[in-house]
Amino acid sequence: MTDHLAINRANWDERVDAHARSKSYRVDELASDPAAISGVVEFDRRVVGDVTGLKVLHLQCHIGTDTVSWGKLGAREVVGYDFSQPALDVAADLAKRAGVAARWYCGDLYDAPEVIGDEAFDLVYTGVGAIGWLPDIRGWAEVVGHFVAPGGRFFIRDAHPVLNALDYEDPERLSIIYPYFETNEPMVFDEGGTYVDHDVAFEHNRTVEWNHGLAETIQALLDVGLLLDDVAEHTFTDWQPFDRFEQTDPDLGHWALREEVRSHLPTMFHLLMHRPR
Numbered sequence: 001m002t003d004h005l006a007i008n009r010a011n012w013d014e015r016v017d018a019h020a021r022s023k024s025y026r027v028d029e030l031a032s033d034p035a036a037i038s039g040v041v042e043f044d045r046r047v048v049g050d051v052t053g054l055k056v057l058h059l060q061c062h063i064g065t066d067t068v069s070w071g072k073l074g075a076r077e078v079v080g081y082d083f084s085q086p087a088l089d090v091a092a093d094l095a096k097r098a099g100v101a102a103r104w105y106c107g108d109l110y111d112a113p114e115v116i117g118d119e120a121f122d123l124v125y126t127g128v129g130a131i132g133w134l135p136d137i138r139g140w141a142e143v144v145g146h147f148v149a150p151g152g153r154f155f156i157r158d159a160h161p162v163l164n165a166l167d168y169e170d171p172e173r174l175s176i177i178y179p180y181f182e183t184n185e186p187m188v189f190d191e192g193g194t195y196v197d198h199d200v201a202f203e204h205n206r207t208v209e210w211n212h213g214l215a216e217t218i219q220a221l222l223d224v225g226l227l228l229d230d231v232a233e234h235t236f237t238d239w240q241p242f243d244r245f246e247q248t249d250p251d252l253g254h255w256a257l258r259e260e261v262r263s264h265l266p267t268m269f270h271l272l273m274h275r276p277r
Helices: 006-021 025-032 039-048 065-070 085-098 111-115 135-145 214-223 258-264
Strands: 057-058 075-084 101-108 121-126 148-159 185-188 206-208 225-236 245-249 253-256 268-274
Touching: 006 206, 025 065, 025 111, 039 065, 039 085, 039 121, 039 148, 039 245, 039 268, 057 065, 057 111, 057 135, 065 075, 065 085, 065 101, 065 121, 075 085, 075 111, 085 135, 111 135, 135 148, 135 214, 214 225, 214 268, 225 245, 253 258
Parallel strands: 057 075, 057 121, 075 101, 121 148
Antiparallel strands: 148 268, 185 206, 225 268, 245 253
């Protein structure tokens, strides 16, 4: 589907304002409170560790709440990259209000090496809800590998491909109806709303998405020269996928299946990798 980029961009562009105004993203708090960081980064920092003095690139950064959070934690410079200019406008305003040194670039993920150039980064970061919008996981890994400096690291935490393969229309059975592995043909959805509370009706409700098996993702990153330091599968999410999920950690914004069945389903994963010097 050659128009997937335009379809998905229209969907994301339209939801920027609702996301920026939502309680979930806490934009005003992040702008005004020097100690405030996003719940996503509050968890991820436990794996990534200290970023003081590092140069950080955040791919698919959306409105920049996680990007700015890394700056607040001591990164000397953060760079955000996303395909939505309205999202980057919110991100730039947030960084300015928060006093975080940041640069922002707009473009298709696969064009990032041409848009940003040959800069190398100490940490390349991809946050929650990113790679499902991409048709080619190996091409994505090449972009990641392009930017990781010798001795630098890469971190991703995202939805587990098993979760992405479930039938959300029948959550009681937890039935797998979508591909687990990457396919040439995408999954196409037409659904209103968004994952935060909102008070508007959207016009652009179509999305085009792909799943990527966990081994496919890891191998693609190994093939560009990164080495694996830490891998984990989790039983929580940073949003409520469907009604059977209950909030387990309000401070971090985590949701999970009820305790007696929580071990039945992997819902997220993370990878920490590095490039040898």
